[in-house]
Amino acid sequence: MVAQNIFFYVIAAVMAFSAIRVVTVKNVVHAAMYLVLVLAGVAAQYVLLASEFLAATQVLIYIGAIVVLVLFGVMLTRAKLGEDVNLTNDYWYVGAFTGVILFVLLATSLLDHFGDEPLDQANASTQISGNTEQVADALFAPYLVPFQAVSVLLLAALVGAIALARKD
Amino acid sequence: MMLGLELAYWQESILRSLGVLAAVLLPAGTFVYVFLFKMVSFMQNRLGPMEAGPYGSMQLLAEVGKALQKEDVVPDAADRTLFKMAPYIVVATVLLTYVVVPFGPDMVFIDNQFFGTGIFYVMAVSSISVIGIILAGWASASKYSLLGALRAAGQLIAYELPLVLSVIGVVIQAGTLDLQRIVVAQATGEIFGWGAIGNPFILTQFIGLLIFMIAMQAELAQTPFDMPVAESEVVGGYHVEYTGLRFLLFFIGEFATAGAFAAIAATLFLGGWWLPGLDLEANYMNVLGPIILLAKMMVFGGIIFFIRFTYPRLREDQLQRFAWKFLIPLALVNITATGILKVVF
Numbered sequence: 381m382v383a384q385n386i387f388f389y390v391i392a393a394v395m396a397f398s399a400i401r402v403v404t405v406k407n408v409v410h411a412a413m414y415l416v417l418v419l420a421g422v423a424a425q426y427v428l429l430a431s432e433f434l435a436a437t438q439v440l441i442y443i444g445a446i447v448v449l450v451l452f453g454v455m456l457t458r459a460k461l462g463e464d465v466n467l468t469n470d471y472w473y474v475g476a477f478t479g480v481i482l483f484v485l486l487a488t489s490l491l492d493h494f495g496d497e498p499l500d501q502a503n504a505s506t507q508i509s510g511n512t513e514q515v516a517d518a519l520f521a522p523y524l525v526p527f528q529a530v531s532v533l534l535l536a537a538l539v540g541a542i543a544l545a546r547k548d
Numbered sequence: 549m550m551l552g553l554e555l556a557y558w559q560e561s562i563l564r565s566l567g568v569l570a571a572v573l574l575p576a577g578t579f580v581y582v583f584l585f586k587m588v589s590f591m592q593n594r595l596g597p598m599e600a601g602p603y604g605s606m607q608l609l610a611e612v613g614k615a616l617q618k619e620d621v622v623p624d625a626a627d628r629t630l631f632k633m634a635p636y637i638v639v640a641t642v643l644l645t646y647v648v649v650p651f652g653p654d655m656v657f658i659d660n661q662f663f664g665t666g667i668f669y670v671m672a673v674s675s676i677s678v679i680g681i682i683l684a685g686w687a688s689a690s691k692y693s694l695l696g697a698l699r700a701a702g703q704l705i706a707y708e709l710p711l712v713l714s715v716i717g718v719v720i721q722a723g724t725l726d727l728q729r730i731v732v733a734q735a736t737g738e739i740f741g742w743g744a745i746g747n748p749f750i751l752t753q754f755i756g757l758l759i760f761m762i763a764m765q766a767e768l769a770q771t772p773f774d775m776p777v778a779e780s781e782v783v784g785g786y787h788v789e790y791t792g793l794r795f796l797l798f799f800i801g802e803f804a805t806a807g808a809f810a811a812i813a814a815t816l817f818l819g820g821w822w823l824p825g826l827d828l829e830a831n832y833m834n835v836l837g838p839i840i841l842l843a844k845m846m847v848f849g850g851i852i853f854f855i856r857f858t859y860p861r862l863r864e865d866q867l868q869r870f871a872w873k874f875l876i877p878l879a880l881v882n883i884t885a886t887g888i889l890k891v892v893f
Contacts, residue, residue: 407627409627409630409683409686409687410630413630413683416679432663432664432665432669433665433668435665436665436668436669436671436672437668437672439672439673439675439676440668440671440672440675443675443676443679444672444675444676444678444708445675445705447679448675448678448679448682448701448705449705451679451682451686451701452682452698452701452702452705455682455686455694455697455698456698512664512665512668512725513664
């Protein structure tokens with residue numbers, strides 16, 4: 381338990397530092413690299429919580445697909461080497477305000493729900509082969525309809541994006 | 549517990565780390581010597597390297613020595629940090645991929661009761677190498693590198709989908725994501741009540757294997773799909789500015805990834821470290837298993853490099869159309885058919 385706590389704080393510190401660097405660094409590609417560190421930190425926290433399926437999904441979707449798409453887009457438009465002074469725009473305080481609101485919201489709801497209650501360690505250590513089977517059982521039995529609805533919604537968004545992007 | 553030895557946790561960890569290094573470097577070296585140096589030479593009616601060691605078998609060490617003593621050149625306009633970091637990302641990805649591949653009943657790098665995501669984890673970490681490639685191309689400050697990296701990114705994203713989808717058929721049949729249990733499922737499976745050779749998934753998932761092999765060829769950027777490194781157009785693509793050790797790392801990354809994908813293909817479709825007639829839980833399998841797996845990897849490696857040295861290069865639009873309009877629909881049909889048959893039988 382102690383080792384997990386230490387690693388939690390180390391990873392959290394790296395994540396917080398990288399998150400600040402994402403918005404303060406003077407180069408778009410460097411910002412994307414710090415974003416990779418933040419997202420990899422999230423995956424590492426999932427592993428500490430014995431949720432390796434979620435961790436693998438995090439890596440596959442966010443690092444393997446979304447950051448790659450961001451980099452792809454940046455390179456197709458403009459990706460200057462060296463420093464770019466005009467990266468921070470005038471509305472940064474709106475973003476900071478939104479961030480603070482989100483933090484307060486998440487923190488109060490988590491504290492309200494869990495309080496001082498420790499995480500269910502017994503459950504995490506006795507389950508065999510992590511929780512991949514549990515995720516599958518939950519998705520395809522009690523949550524089947526919401527899961528399918530979200531899938532159809534995503535498909536509709538995908539088709540819509542293509543329809544909007546195509547001019548002909 | 550390995551081979552009847554009782555080891556402390558730290559001793560096991562050191563053994564496992566060394567094991568991953570050996571698992572990455574040995575197949576990569578074997579692939580380079582057997583296929584890149586020798587097989588292609590015989591296909592082209594020449595002898596290949598003959599001077600260093602018997603039949604040129606030490607040529608690889610000579611090449612490594614040559615690469616190590618070369619100057620480490622960083623272009624003036626390059627982004628120094630990212631330029632130096634990129635090859636390490638590519639090699640780290642391969643090291644991570646091998647972590648879940650089982651080499652025998654106890655010859656595993658990570659216990660599956662702690663980490664059961666197996667093949668899904670492989671797909672996740674193998675997608676990280678794209679970032680290393682894009683970074684290499686961008687940080688080199690060369691238009692050839694950037695073009696190569698953009699081609700690589702487009703191609704790797706396109707072919708990652710059929711790669712992931714082709715595996716799902718195997719996962720449905722085995723009923724697990726864990727590679728060790730996929731091996732056991734193939735070893736204990738039966739074909740209509742006849743279990744003498746188990747049930748290697750190559751028999752039932754041949755469409756999946758075909759898609760996996762094609763997508764693997766594209767992920768490795770080997771020849772029909774080598775637009776990203778096309779030497780006649782972008783003079784080597786993303787690694788054109790690299791010299792010495794960092795070029796060597798890209799080179800190792802390429803062939804070690806070929807080894808990793810061959811190992812995964814062998815585990816998924818050919819029964820992994822098991823052969824018909826052998827005891828699944830016997831202790832000798834810890835020694836025999838890695839050899840059997842390496843032999844199966846050589847089969848897949850042979851196919852990869854045979855195709856590489858035989859076929860001409862595809863055009864960019866051809867390979868994109870091939871992935872999106874042929875491979876992905878075929879993979880989806882394969883998944884549906886497997887699901888229906890799994891329920892029926």
